[in-house]
Ligand SMILES: Nc1ncnc2c1ncn2[C@@H]1O[C@H](COP(=O)(O)OP(=O)(O)OP(=O)(O)O)[C@@H](O)[C@H]1O
């Protein structure tokens with residue numbers, strides 16, 4: 244089983260199993276001892292009676308063993324009559340280890356069982372010996388055997404045995420009863436344990452769900468509901484809430500700093516650009532300075548674009564980048580984008596094609612943002628497609644959503660790079676100059692993704708190095724209400 248809940252249930256059940264096993268074993272052992280002692284007392288009493296009877300009889304009437312002609316020797320019938328009333332197994336053994344007398348119970352035993360009794364009797368000691376013996380699978384006895392020399396010639400030893408069934412209370416019954424009851428108890432306990440573990444962990448589950456919802460990045464202002472119970476769970480919730488507060492604060496200052504910095508940079512950049520443009524058009528500017536000024540202007544333009552993008556992202560992070568949603572026909576925006584692509588591709592010898600439905604594709608969107616999204620994708624497609632390649636733009640509308648596909652036959656993206664392309668400032672080859680033939684800073688796709696998501700849509704990418712790349716933007720019909 245996986246998860247804390249499963250593990251708790253398993254360990255709880257194993258613990259219960261061990262406890263029940265230990266309890267049963269201990270109970271069995273504790274109860275067994277007094278019961279055996281009880282049986283031993285019983286055989287001792289019978290042994291005492293038998294020995295006393297044999298000795299007394301010998302003193303009164305002389306030798307007790309009768310040996311007639313070819314018959315095996317037996318105990319004097321008058322003497323043995325006293326033993327016939329015994330309900331237990333009583334065996335009297337002669338000098339040559341032959342049985343002189345068997346009580347009725349002993350005579351009724353199977354041959355094998357009698358043999359086992361006799362061989363036990365053969366190992367008698369003077370002090371007497373007790374033990375347990377299995378006569379057959381269904382019958383175990385507790386026996387006592389003693390050597391005797393005061394019962395006259397011919398009599399060697401006496402064995403008394405009584406079935407273990409005679410225990411007034413049989414502890415083995417406990418084990419058997421536990422064998423039946425324990426699986427039920429354990430099953431019940433496991434089910435109860437699983438339920439209890441689930442109940443105990445439910446608050447953790449709900450906190451996990453809430454934290455998941457909060458850490459999507461835009462909900463850091465939300466807090467967990469703290470249970471009133473003042474237990475571990477409420478402490479956890481309080482601690483997480485404090486962590487969210489700190490995270491919110493640091494994210495807040497980071498966003499604010501980026502927003503403020505990019506905002507503050509806008510004006511100086513504008514002044515710079517105006518200055519350079521003026522210098523470029525000024526008749527007195529020496530011709531050899533024109534090249535440097537051109538370069539400067541290009542850098543300033545790129546920097547302005549980057550500052551704009553940074554400001555947009557910082558505002559989006561703060562939730563301060565509202566969409567100006569208005570109804571529009573997406574075909575217009577795609578046509579515009581296609582025109583731009585054509586212009587961009589002109590110098591690079593790249594073929595641009597566009598496919599759109601014949602009917603209008605109305606969708607409430609932020610026209611400027613969607614235009615920006617398309618432009619970013621198209622600029623990338625043209626930028627990363629070598630001469631002789633092609634860029635295809637496709638608009639399709641389905642029942643629930645509208646998709647825009649930008650496909651190129653360019654250099655493609657390595658599989659290991661794919662997860663990073665939407666990261667801010669990420670570029671496949673960081674060593675590549677930000678100017679060069681493929682200029683950029685790596686913010687385009689971050690903005691594109693934000694625009695798609697702000698409209699309730701999504702963007703996906705498929706790419707094979709050397710074969711091309713395909714971006715798919717999906718906008719739901721309810722795009723503007725997201
Ligand atoms: N169509 C494409 N073909 C191949 N690689 C691409 C494509 N589009 C994006 N990439 C890779 O993903 C990176 C990130 O793209 P992104 O648009 O965010 O940045 P950029 O184009 O380098 O710079 P910026 O768009 O900010 O001017 C690119 O540097 C490039 O390595």
Ligand SMILES: [Mg+2]
Nearest residue numbers: 623683687688
């Ligand atoms: Mg780009």
